[in-house]
Amino acid sequence: MSEQLKIHFLGTGSMVPDEKRNHPAFLLVYKAENILVDCGEGTQIQFRKAHLNPCKITKILLTHWHGDHTFGLPGLLRTLSTSGYKKKLEIYGPRGIRKHLDEMFAAFGTIQEFEIQIKEVSGKFFENSDFYLEAEKMIHVQPCNAYSFVEKGKTRIDKTKLKKFKLGHGPHLKNLKDGKDITHEGKKYKAKDLVFEEKGKKVSFVLDTVFNDKIVPFVKNSDALVMESTFDSSLNELAKNYMHLTAEQAARVAKSAKVGKLYLVHLSERYDKNRDVVLKDAKKVFKDVSVPKDLDCVEV
Ligand SMILES: [Zn+2]
Ligand SMILES: [Zn+2]
Incomplete structure (x- = not known):
């Protein structure tokens, strides 16, 4: 079991918002970390609607400097200032982001x-x-990064075996965790027989990009993959021209990368009334897929 890890979908729309879908923004919550991925216009209002406190933000990861991903920054930063935000705010982005922020x-x-x-x-x-945290360069109209959050694996002690061998609490447990064999009450125990490695969770975010070879290795084995699918595959050419992905392409990535669950976001406003088109397009290729709504929250 991993430490609690949650994704809040604050904005799941794309360039043009509608009454149900705001511009892109996703909040990853892990222990005291609140990592905001992109900050479309109105993101701070989405925080309020989701009953989340923006002052808990620790890091902002910007995928790229298009307005639908960044217009929420001035307002959010102003609110943090007036709300007595005291932490050092870390803002990460692709090449060129410093100049854009300074100009802003x-x-x-x-x-x-x-x-x-x-x-x-x-x-x-x-x-x-x-x-x-890792970043990989994507291919879009602007320099653009995809991001992964990777929880580190942990060495756990097999409690049933401890009970079986009557190995109660004591300093020997730390030695076992450090991989050292132990002697307890005259008997020898091998660490490898009593401990196991628990894999950490991985969450990846792939926003605006044209389909490219770097995506699959970067998101490999993600437990959750949040991915743009601006179009469905009937608009393949349009997706290529505008440097975006289709739902089918996102599903192919999820399948090849052995992803646990795929979340499709950044849907074109043309699917306002019919997001099933996008969902069906992906489901042909990959079953474990959903199209979250704004303010949805999932546990990874
Ligand atoms: Zn966008
Ligand atoms: Zn873009």
Whole structure:
């Protein structure tokens, strides 16, 4: 069992919002980490509607500098300032993001009352004892990153075996966890017989991009994959021209990458009344797929 890991779908629409779908924004919550992926216009209102506190945000990962993914930033940052946000806010994005952010700060003339650290990233760019974050370059009209959150595996002690061998609490448990064989009350026990490796969870976000070879290896074995599917496969050419994905392509990625669950987002407004078109298109290829609504929350 993993530590609690949740994805809040704050905005599942794309360029043009409608009454049900706001612009892209996703919040990954893991322990004290609140990682916001993209910040479309009105994202701070979506926080309120979802009864989430934006002051808990620790990191913002921007996929790219298109308005549907970033227009919510000035308002959100202003709210954090006036709400007494005291943490250092880390903002990560692809090449060019620093210049865009500096221009945005200049245009709005806002003075942040908290520290902001901006980093243009690719590859592994953050790591602590629990998880790491990775970015991979996608192919879109603008420099664009896909992101993965990867929880680190943990060594667990098999409690049933402990009971069986009457190995109660004590310093020997730490030795076992460190992979060391132990002697307890004159008897020898091998660590490998008493401990097992528990795999950590992986969540990936692939937003605006044309289909490309880097996606599958990057999202490999994700437990959850949040992926754009602006079009369905009948509009394949349009998807290619606008540098976006179809639902069928997203499903093919999920299948090849052995993903646990696929969530389709960034749907074109043409599917306002009929998102089943997108869902069916993906289901032909990959069964474990859904089209979340705004404010949905899933546990990974
Ligand atoms: Zn977009
Ligand atoms: Zn875009």
